[in-house]
Amino acid sequence: MQTIQQEIDERTNLTSSNKLELLLFRLGEDPGLDRNELFGINVFKIREIIPMPTITAVAGSPPHMMGVVDLRGQILPVIDLPAVAGCTPKTGLNILLITEYARSTQAFAVESVEDIVRLDWRQVLSAEGNGASGMVTSIARLDGENSDRLAQVLDVETILRQVMPSTELEIDPDTIGPHVDLKPGTVILAADDSLIARTMIEQGLEAMGLPYIMCKTGKEAWDQLQAFSAKAQDEGKTVHDRVALVLTDLEMPEMDGFTLTRNIKQDPRFSAIPVVIHSSLTGSTNEAHVKKVGADAYVAKFVAEDLANALRQALSTVH
Known part of the structure; x- marks a missing residue:
């Protein structure tokens, strides 16, 4: 022991x-x-x-x-x-x-x-x-x-x-706030391996009026980002015409959120895309690791209002 x-x-x-x-x-x-x-x-x-x-x-x-x-x-x-x-x-x-x-x-x-x-x-x-x-x-x-x-x-x-089911309303539109307008044609690319977490995230994004694509692993999100980039290039555009922000969990099969974030921030094609990490791994140690890999924000699961505020703040930096 x-x-x-x-x-x-x-x-x-x-x-x-x-x-x-x-x-x-x-x-x-x-x-x-x-x-x-x-x-x-x-x-x-x-x-x-x-x-x-x-x-x-x-x-x-x-x-x-x-x-x-x-x-x-x-x-x-x-x-x-x-x-x-x-x-x-x-x-x-x-x-x-x-x-x-x-x-x-x-x-x-x-x-x-x-x-x-x-x-x-x-x-x-x-x-x-x-x-x-x-x-x-x-x-x-x-x-x-x-x-x-x-x-x-x-x-x-x-x-x-x-x-221990929560007795509180998970997604309250009154606390989520008004809809957020993205650049036309762009989406939020989200990744989480938990079915219940994906469901709650989807409800929050829908309450904010944000279009999204949901992935089950970091590798799936990374592959999707690569595909977006290739298609945008064929159309004479950039990946920024497709993806407004990446929202990722940390613990995921095949590729974790630390690696996904590091890959995004070290690639010149993607480095300007905001990355928000949304995880149950709380504590100062994990928050320090999040900053080290270059994430733009870190939100502990799961308070819909906190997630909405972090997304709004990160999206406000997108030009």
Whole structure:
């Protein structure tokens, strides 16, 4: 346990080109397969790992909410992650993963923690359309391209909204403000690997009257940008006649948002396009990395008004 915690502390600053650190853990047996599969979560989301403490049950808690824990004076909700995933732990719920995500802190109960692995995002493939549940955004090949050792990367956004749904109106036109007029023919190019995040982003862009093209990965967005540039060149135009702004998540299969932003800002064809990063990876360390790769703005998920304000500000600099 101490070794894993030390590794998290030492590796949190990882921003190598298109790489991530994945914490691997187990939730128990899947009743349909009778197998104990590996799951993963980005180390950037992990604040600490602790042995299972005493949990206080809370009256009227939603399903899969075990209760709360008092962690050094901070009361945190505890989510039964095996129950959410439909798994049965054989040795019990032994570990709490304390996570910081999208302006909130919560604890996930798991059966065991296995390891931390360093991967290239190219080893992480989108799970959409491959029979995965909505709680899994991607599948990580742990030992390279031909590996049969896989880990399911969980969609924390979806899990939190299932267990603790927001009672507030997600998109309020009164707080979003008036529509924004783009240069005719241009769009917002957006990328996010989470289905629920894409849905919320789309609702926000539509409330602002902004036309958009939505991508599921950074690589898909980069390929789309290349295609826009080629078509514009054939028409005697530039990519700026096609793309007004790029809005990107950070954690995405194949190519992460750091790499996508770096690619855009280092390419003379695209460098003047504003890039807004919209991520659940909050904190001063990540904000410093965002500035380092040249992003024009950083917005923590998910407050529609904050996103709208950041987009307006970034678009106001476009000439």
